[in-house]
Amino acid sequence: MLVLSNKKDAYYVVTPTGCSCPAATYHPGQPCKHSRKYFPQPQKSRGELEAEGEAILEAHHNTVKRLARPPESSSIRDSLPGWPEGAHGPVEAI
Secondary structure (H helix, E strand, C coil): CEEECCCCCCEEEEECCEECCHHHHHCCCCCCHHHHHHCCCCCCCHHHHHHHHHHHHHHHHCCCCCCCCCCCCCCHHHHCCCCHHHCCCCCCCC
């Protein structure tokens, strides 16, 4: 089907599977406004949408989660290399 653009300067070829407009070129796999207007898709019922949402939530809740654990020691400085007894270098305490 040929569709005249809004600016009336070009025609686009619109089929149920695609369109020749720039929007369809920049967003492949998604229907453009021409495809939605001239070839509307059947709407899903409320029950189908709820079932799909529940399936997505169930899949999300069943995934293994990696939770952060606190370090085993009380300070990260204990694990860093340095001078014995935590001294800051060869400077002697006064």
